Amino acid sequence: MAGPVLEMRSISKSFPGVKALSDVNLSVAPGEVHAVCGENGAGKSTLMKVLSGVYPHGTYEGDILFEGEPCAFKDIRASEQHGIVIIHQELALVPYLSIAENIFLGNEHASRGIISWHRTLTHAKKLLQRVGLHENPQTRIADIGVGKQQLVEIAKALAKEVKLLILDEPTAALNDEDSRKLLDLILELKAQGISCIIISHKLNEIARVADSVTILRDGRTIETVAVGTEGISEDRIIRGMVGRDLDHRYPERTPDIGDVAFAIEDWTVLHPIDHQRKVVDDVSVHVRRGEIVGVAGLMGAGRTELAMSVFGRSYGRYTGGRVLLNGVEIRTRTVPEAIGHGLAYVTEDRKQLGLNLTEDISRNISLSALGKVSRHGWVNEHEEMRVAEKFRASMNIKAPSVFAETGKLSGGNQQKVVLSKWIFSEPDVLILDEPTRGIDVGAKAEIYSVIADLAAQGKAVLVISSELPELLGLCDRIYTMAEGRLTGEVDRTDATQESLMRLMTVSAATQNEQV
C-alpha cells in the first residue's frame, strides 16, 4: 500500500489558559474510512479545525502532510483547494437558496461573474445522482429534510473534487433510516477512492464503516486501532475514551438523603424546527432531598434540551410529561412559573444564556430575584449591593468590586456569578448544566464544594456533565442518556467510567436488543 494520504504529526494547539491538543498524531491511509473517537472536549473538533485551516498555519505546532506534501493552510479555502473538505455537524447551507446554488456556493460555474445556469444544473444533477439524492436541483434547501440536506453537503464536497472528506457527527441529527443510507454512501465513496475521516459517538456505526479508529482523550492521542475483519471490540474503544485522570479534589461529604423532592416523568420534546425528531424521548428522572444526581451523555444526548424544556419550556416543542415537586405536579410552562416553584437552571452557556455581560456583578446576581431586594417594585440598591458583596466574599469571586462588568471576568468568576444568581433565588431544586466547563482547576474545586454545600442544605441537585470523573466524584447517583433516551441509572458505588461510557454510546438500534 502507498504511504498515508494524510499525516498529522505532533500537533499541539493552545488557547489562553487551556492546552486543547498536545502532540497529537493522526495518519489516514488512501481510500480509508478513519474514525476519530473521544469524549466531549477531547479535542476532536479542534484537531479537525487545524486540519481544515479554520485555525491557520502558525497558530498551532506540528506538521500536516497531505499526499506526502507539507501543507500550510491559511484558511478553509486553501485546504479545500487541496481536496480536504469538512462537513460540520451544524450544516452550513443557505436555507433559501436552491440545492444547486448551495452546491456551488463560492465555487460557481460562471464566466466573468455571470452564472451559467445550464452548466450549474447539469453538473448538480450528476452530483446528486452520485450521492443518491432524487430531488430537483432547483428545490430550496428549506424544503428538504435534514437527511437530504446532509447528502447535499456531500454533493457540495464532491463538487470541490474532494479527496479527503471529514464528517463531524454526521448522523447526530438523522433518524435510523437516513443514518443507514448515509453510511452506505460513505462506503460507496470509499470504493471510489475518497478517504474519509468520521467523528462519531456511535460505536456500532464506527464498527460498520471504519477501517481504523484513532482515540483522543484530553487533547492527546491514546491509540490508533485497526478494525480487523472480525470487527473491533467496543470495550477497547471505551477504555481508550475514558480514564481521564481523577486529579480534581472532590469535597468529602456524607450524603443525608431524604424523600424524592423533584421528579420529571415521561418527558418528551421535539426539535424546534424538525418536528419529526424527538430530541428528548420519554425521559423520567428523580432527585431526592440532599442528593446530587448526575446526568451523563455525549453531544446530542438531549440532556440540556431536557433541562431547558423543563425549565419554562425554553427549548423545542413540548409534547408530554409531568414535573413533580415533593410528589405534587407543578406547572413549569414559563420561566417565572418554574422559578416560583423553586427551580433554578444554571445554563451550560454562561456567555450567551447565563449573564448580561454589559452589566456588573451586582446587577447580574440580583436579576432573577430582584423582588427580594425591592419593595413595591423599587429596588433598594444598598441592599442589592450588600447581597452582591456577600456573594463576592462567600463565593470568592475575584473582581475589584461588585461593580465590575461581568464581561471582563474570567470564566471561573463568571460561573461563580451565575451560581450566585441562582443561589440567591433560594431554590429547592438546582439543575446545573456543565457547571465547570472551561474553567480552571482551582475554580472547579471551589464550585464542587459549593454544590456539596447546597446538597447538605437539603436541596435537590441535578448535575449535567460531560466529564465522567466529575460525575463520579460528585454524584450519589448517575443517569445516562443517549440520543434523547434514558439508557441507564447507576449508583455511584457501582459506576465506573467504562460502564457509564458504555451506556452513553448505546444507540437506538442496539438499545432495543439490550433491553
Add this chain to the structure above:
Amino acid sequence: MAQTQTSGIEASTPTDGKPSGPTGSGGGVGQQLVQALRGNIRQYGMLVALALIILLFQIWTDGTLLKPLNVTNLIQQNSYILILAIGMMIVIIAGHIDLSVGSLAAFVGAAAAVMMVKHQVPWPVALVAALLIGAVAGAWQGFWIAYVGIPSFIVTLAGMLLFRGGTQILLQGQSVAPFPRGFQKISSGFMPEVGPYTDYHNLTLLLGIGVLAIAVLQEVRGRRQAAAFGLELLPLGFFLAKLAAITAAVTVFTLLLASYHGFPIVLLILGALLVGFGYLMRNSILGRHTYAIGGNEPAARLSGVKSKRVVFLAFVNMGVLAALAGMVFAARLNAGTPQAGINFELEAIAAAFIGGASAAGGVGTVLGAIIGGLVLGVLNNGMSLVGIGTDYQQVIKGLVLLAAVGFDVYNKRKVGS
C-alpha cells in the same frame, strides 16, 4: 436643566464603572483623576462635549447664546425632542427602535386640536384624552412587536405611515387653530410670580435654591454611602471642585432664567420626566428588566424576566411620551398641522445615540438622552445664531452623530483589548 443634570449624574455614579484599580493603590492625584474619568467616560464625555459646544457658541455669538431670552427659547424649542429622546432611549435600551414617534406626535396633536377647536372640549380633558390615544397607539405597536414578533423597525415604519396618514385625515389637510390660552401655556407659559418685586423672578430663585440644596445633599449622601461600602472615592479636592461646579452651574442657570420671565412650565415637565424616568430605569424592577433584555435577551428570559411584557410596556410608554411631545409642539405652534413632527423621530434617535445608547441595546441612561438632545439643540440654536444655513447645519449634525458614536465604538474597543 443644569441642576437636575448634575444631581442625575451623581445618582448614577455608584454603579457605573467605578475606577477598577484595587482599593488604596496610591498613584498620583492626576492618575486617580484619569482613572475616575476613564471609568465614567460615557457619562462625562458627552457632558464635557456639551460644555465645549456651549462655550464655543457663547464666544462665537458674542454672548448671545446664553442671554436669558435665548436660554428660555432654547428650552422651549427643544423640549419636545427631549421628551421624545427620553422614551426613545428606553426603547433603544430594550434593544428596539421607534420610527413612528414624529408621526404619532403629529397625530395626537391633530386629535387634540380637533377636540378643542371643533368640539370645544375643555383643554385638560383633551390633554388627558390625547395621552390616552398615545398609550393606545403605543400598545398597538407594542403588541405587534412584543407578542407577534414583528421587528420594531417594520412595525414602527408602518406606524410612521399610518399615523401620518391619520393626521392628514383628521385635519383634512388644514391647520386647526387657535387653542385655549391654558393649553398654550404648556409650552410657552412660565411659573407665576410671587412676593415682593426684586430684579429677579422670585419663585425661580427659590426653586433654584431648592434644587441646589437637593443636588448637594445627594452628592454628599452618595459619597458617604460609597465610603460606607468601602468603595474608592474621588479625592476630596476633586469632590469639592465638583460641588463648586454644580453650584456655579445651578446658580448661573437660575439667575439666567430668573432675569427673564422665570421658570418655563415645560422645563418643569422635563425636569419631572428626567428625575422620574431616571429613577425608574435605575431603581425599579421594570427598569432593571429593560436593561437585562437589551443586554442579553435569552439570558434575561432564562432568569425569569417577562421580556414580552417589558418590551410591550416600553412601547406604551413611548406612545404616551410621543403624545406629550405632540401636545407641547402643538401648544408652541398654537395649531394642529399636518406637517407637525416631521423628522422628530430622527432627532430623538440621534439624541439617544449621541447620549451614549448602544445600537445593540442594554446600554444608556435617561440623562444621556437629555445630554444628547441638548448637544443637538445647542448646535441648532448656535449655528442659526451665527448664520450657518440649514444645509450646512444638517451636514454638521450628521458628522457630530457619526463622531460621537464612532468615539464610543473606538473607546470600547480600546477598553476591550
